Amino acid sequence: MKESLNVFSTDSPAYLRLSAIVGAENILSRPEDLIPYGFDGTAALKESAVCVVLPRTAEVVAGVIRFAAAEKIPVVTRGSGTGLSGGSVPVKGGIVLCLVHLNRILEVDPANLTMLCESGVITKAVDDAALPHGLFYPPDPGSMKISTIGGNVANNSGGLRGLKYGVTRDYVMGIEVVLPSGETAWLGSKCVKDVAGYSMKDLFIGSEGTLGVITKVLLKLVPRPKARRTLLASFDTMEAAARTVSKIIEKQIIPCTLEFLDRKTCASVEAYAKVGLPTEAAAVVLMETDGHASVVEEEAVAMADIARENGAISVEQAADEAHAIRLATARRSAFSALARIRPTTILEDVTVPRSRLVEIVSFVEEVAIRHRLDIATFGHFGDGNVHPTILTDETDHEEMERVHEALSEIVDKTIALGGTITGEHGVGLAKKAFLPRQFDEASYSLLKQVKRAIDPHGLLNPGKIFDLDGADS
Amino acid sequence: MSDPATTRPLKHMGDLDYSVVQQCMHCGMCLPSCPTYLETRQERNSPRGRIALMRAIADGDLEVTREFGEEMYYCLGCLACTTACPAGVDYPQLFEHARAEIEHQGVLFTPGRRFWRWLTLRQIFAKPWMLHAIGRMLWFYQASGLCALVRKSGLLRLLPEYLRNLEPSTPAVRRHFSAALIAELESPKFRKYRVGMLTGCVQDLTFSEVNRDTVEVLLANGCEVITPRDQGCCGSLHAHNGDLDQAVVQAKRIMGQFDLDSLDAIITNAAGCGSHLKHFSNLLKHDPDYADKAVIWDGKVRDISEWLVGIGFRKPEGDSISQKVTYHEACHLCHGQGISRQPREVLRAIPGLDLVELENATHCCGSAGVYNITQPEQAAKLQKEKIACVQRTGATLVATANPGCHLQIQNGIGSMAEVKHPVSLLAEAYRSERSSVSVE
Numbered sequence: 001m002k003e004s005l006n007v008f009s010t011d012s013p014a015y016l017r018l019s020a021i022v023g024a025e026n027i028l029s030r031p032e033d034l035i036p037y038g039f040d041g042t043a044a045l046k047e048s049a050v051c052v053v054l055p056r057t058a059e060v061v062a063g064v065i066r067f068a069a070a071e072k073i074p075v076v077t078r079g080s081g082t083g084l085s086g087g088s089v090p091v092k093g094g095i096v097l098c099l100v101h102l103n104r105i106l107e108v109d110p111a112n113l114t115m116l117c118e119s120g121v122i123t124k125a126v127d128d129a130a131l132p133h134g135l136f137y138p139p140d141p142g143s144m145k146i147s148t149i150g151g152n153v154a155n156n157s158g159g160l161r162g163l164k165y166g167v168t169r170d171y172v173m174g175i176e177v178v179l180p181s182g183e184t185a186w187l188g189s190k191c192v193k194d195v196a197g198y199s200m201k202d203l204f205i206g207s208e209g210t211l212g213v214i215t216k217v218l219l220k221l222v223p224r225p226k227a228r229r230t231l232l233a234s235f236d237t238m239e240a241a242a243r244t245v246s247k248i249i250e251k252q253i254i255p256c257t258l259e260f261l262d263r264k265t266c267a268s269v270e271a272y273a274k275v276g277l278p279t280e281a282a283a284v285v286l287m288e289t290d291g292h293a294s295v296v297e298e299e300a301v302a303m304a305d306i307a308r309e310n311g312a313i314s315v316e317q318a319a320d321e322a323h324a325i326r327l328a329t330a331r332r333s334a335f336s337a338l339a340r341i342r343p344t345t346i347l348e349d350v351t352v353p354r355s356r357l358v359e360i361v362s363f364v365e366e367v368a369i370r371h372r373l374d375i376a377t378f379g380h381f382g383d384g385n386v387h388p389t390i391l392t393d394e395t396d397h398e399e400m401e402r403v404h405e406a407l408s409e410i411v412d413k414t415i416a417l418g419g420t421i422t423g424e425h426g427v428g429l430a431k432k433a434f435l436p437r438q439f440d441e442a443s444y445s446l447l448k449q450v451k452r453a454i455d456p457h458g459l460l461n462p463g464k465i466f467d468l469d470g471a472d473s
Numbered sequence: 474m475s476d477p478a479t480t481r482p483l484k485h486m487g488d489l490d491y492s493v494v495q496q497c498m499h500c501g502m503c504l505p506s507c508p509t510y511l512e513t514r515q516e517r518n519s520p521r522g523r524i525a526l527m528r529a530i531a532d533g534d535l536e537v538t539r540e541f542g543e544e545m546y547y548c549l550g551c552l553a554c555t556t557a558c559p560a561g562v563d564y565p566q567l568f569e570h571a572r573a574e575i576e577h578q579g580v581l582f583t584p585g586r587r588f589w590r591w592l593t594l595r596q597i598f599a600k601p602w603m604l605h606a607i608g609r610m611l612w613f614y615q616a617s618g619l620c621a622l623v624r625k626s627g628l629l630r631l632l633p634e635y636l637r638n639l640e641p642s643t644p645a646v647r648r649h650f651s652a653a654l655i656a657e658l659e660s661p662k663f664r665k666y667r668v669g670m671l672t673g674c675v676q677d678l679t680f681s682e683v684n685r686d687t688v689e690v691l692l693a694n695g696c697e698v699i700t701p702r703d704q705g706c707c708g709s710l711h712a713h714n715g716d717l718d719q720a721v722v723q724a725k726r727i728m729g730q731f732d733l734d735s736l737d738a739i740i741t742n743a744a745g746c747g748s749h750l751k752h753f754s755n756l757l758k759h760d761p762d763y764a765d766k767a768v769i770w771d772g773k774v775r776d777i778s779e780w781l782v783g784i785g786f787r788k789p790e791g792d793s794i795s796q797k798v799t800y801h802e803a804c805h806l807c808h809g810q811g812i813s814r815q816p817r818e819v820l821r822a823i824p825g826l827d828l829v830e831l832e833n834a835t836h837c838c839g840s841a842g843v844y845n846i847t848q849p850e851q852a853a854k855l856q857k858e859k860i861a862c863v864q865r866t867g868a869t870l871v872a873t874a875n876p877g878c879h880l881q882i883q884n885g886i887g888s889m890a891e892v893k894h895p896v897s898l899l900a901e902a903y904r905s906e907r908s909s910v911s912v913e
Binding site: 028030031032033035036037038039040041043054080081082100101122143145146147269271272273333335336337339340343344345 | 492495496498499500501502504505514515516517519521522523525526529534535538540541544558559560561
């Protein structure tokens with residue numbers, strides 16, 4: 001759609017039609033305005049849109065989609081642009097539909113333990129609004145202070161509490177979504193049980209903006225845990241750390257958090273956050289249990305014992321609630337903190353069945369040596385979700401070739417271990433090439449059939465997750 | 474492109490190492506910390522958005538345009554993003570070089586703007602004698618009653634609107650500047666340390682008593698204090714406002730006034746100066762005569778509360794000030810220098826003083842150097858938010874360690890609370906100790 005590149009001179013008929021829908025003040029089209037929307041949180045991916053549209057209501061969103069459908073201009077929806085797979089990177093010459101102004105919390109319903117909000121609400125604001133009612137919204141992706149709930153739903157985001165509380169999908173009871181036709185659909189209900197028709201909302205959760213534009217979300221809330229204990233155990237081998245995690249789960253303790261950081265990650269995070277992380281140990285495991293006070297106490301003691309039995313050099317307990325929050329916050333900054341070491345930080349998101357953790361972590365170490373690369377690893381050990389992070393420089397082409405080799409090998413190993421190429425970041429652009437390796441032919445083609453059925457003209461986020469062969473996008 | 478942009482080769486941004494721009498991995502962690510992003514929710518008004526524009530310029534994808542210039546002057550330079558950034562991006566350096574480039578390219582040029590910049594940066598704040606002369610005139614204008622006369626006469630209507638709005642908030646200039654209050658050498662009874670004292674420029678004219686208090690507190694803690702005459706501006710004002718060339722001149726000038734080897738520390742009590750003074754090595758790294766000396770200099774500059782806590786200052790006795798105080802963190806102290814704990818320790822050490830925490834204490838008050846002059850609207854919004862937070866604490870005293878914040882908060886809160894530097898409160902406590910002893 002090259003011709004659309006020139007459409008947006010501010011006196012063109014198309015621009016005038018669009019501004020009649022959203023108001024000229026909500027359209028950005030100058031280069032200084034557009035360049036900062038050319039990327040998301042993913043390294044080395046950049047593209048330029050023809051304009052950014054910032055609607056204030058769901059009705060206007062529908063109007064923009066109808067406009068784009070009529071003009072055949074692709075649309076990429078985004079929230080705060082913190083994605084880690086390039087899912088919200090613009091499509092060349094397309095519209096960026098930015099929903100940060102749809103930020104109203106519409107209802108907290110303590111009788112049904114639900115919250116209804118617009119999709120641009122910040123994730124942390126959701127939990128903050130639940131707090132006064134004694135309620136809790138558990139999913140806590142690393143970027144929760146700025147990520148939007150709509151972005152979380154579109155990517156089915158995870159977080160540090162996945163082990164016990166699950167991921168975003170487990171808290172979505174309903175969504176309002178604008179379809180590529182411009183129609184608005186409501187999917188789901190406040191009912192705990194609801195089997196009317198296909199579970200359509202589940203199709204949109206994690207669809208990365210390729211099927212519809214989520215404008216409202218009905219969320220499930222849970223009672224806020226009364227007590228919490230946070231422990232920090234350090235180990236001199238990665239294996240000892242991984243073994244401890246396996247033993248904890250084997251003993252049927254399901255803490256909310258079992259996070260792992262290797263030495264390099266610890267050093268970077270400590271340099272930034274200064275929370276007292278051990279920087280000498282080969283591996284550190286951050287463990288957190290929450291719930292009723294007596295159970296929490298019991299579990300904390302049991303986990304500390306298991307850690308010591310399995311070779312922990314030290315096990316420390318967070319001094320108080322504030323320290324515990326600082327530790328978890330520090331952990332959430334791991335990916336960004338690693339950027340201190342090298343100019344480009346390429347983050348992986350492979351996930352394996354928990355019993356195969358040691359194998360994948362050891363394999364990553366071996367790959368790093370073989371390809372002469374600097375790789376730091378951290379992640380959610382309790383979920384089998386690890387984030388090997390390659391510290392490199394995108395301007396060094398020779399090294400980048402080795403990076404791609406290494407990534408490819410890590411992906412193959414993951415699949416061989418029965419894992420998945422992405423646990424919580426999504427496929428987007430960054431992992432698109434690897435998807436066919438994981439999917440068999442029938443399931444890969446099913447993805448495309450669904451896309452064609454709902455978005456026949458490839459209007460929404462084309463070229464993400466997979467390429468639609470022969471599509472008119 | 475809507476703006477005509479000049480195409481001179483990059484000077485200041487060209488000097489920047491590309492790795493400084495590349496350090497930003499655009500994760501977005503800075504967004505919730507940025508006052509201008511929170512105001513507009515537009516990416517270009519965010520730290521990562523501004524860095525993206527700088528990178529586009531470095532990559533040759535964008536020229537230095539008027540739009541870019543306006544964007545970089547919409548940025549407060551509060552450095553909240555620096556605290557928020559896990560990746561350790563050196564935003565202060567990016568910010569200063571970008572503004573310097575904007576001035577070099579002249580994309581914001583108007584004759585009036587050029588005149589004001591020349592008058593302030595190259596004359597008044599470059600020459601200590603001129604600053605003092607202006608200070609004297611302002612003092613006379615305010616103290617003689619002329620000021621009230623002018624206000625009544627309606628003569629102010631001749632001024633452009635933004636200057637007219639600003640006139641009532643002009644700081645009250647002190648009758649005595651620092652040099653009249655502080656001797657060049659002051660020695661304690663028992664000398665443990667020898668320190669140099671920076672009197673600043675705005676601080677010197679409008680808060681000379683804070684400088685005197687600083688010296689007294691230093692003396693009370695065994696520090697011999699050397700206070701060179703006619704110090705002038707350290708160049709912070711210049712560096713933050715796109716005049717890096719003059720900042721270099723000012724830095725060399727002020728460094729020349731202190732005998733570094735004989736001093737344990739160089740003390741500043743103004744956050745905005747301190748955060749600049751600690752980075753002379755960066756500013757002077759290409760100057761073979763000054764590069765090494767600047768490294769030593771950086772290592773010796775200390776904010777007063779940082780220094781006091783570092784040497785284990787003596788806690789005053791008695792019960793001198795029984796008031797509720799809250800602490801506003803100056804951006805260039807907490808974000809620029811990472812100093813948050815020490816001023817609170819100073820305040821907590823004062824008997825009788827009840828320290829209540831201020832909500833969003835690290836949020837900018839809108840003063841931000843000359844931001845309240847250049848961007849009055851956004852500055853007023855931030856001031857309003859700050860004052861609302863102060864009022865919720867119920868404090869009758871606000872402690873803060875930067876002249877800009879001091880004025881901004883005092884102007885906003887009026888007679889409801891008094892604003893003081895933490896070191897002034899400590900000095901007061903020491904003084905009341907002495908008077909109660911003499912009574913006994």
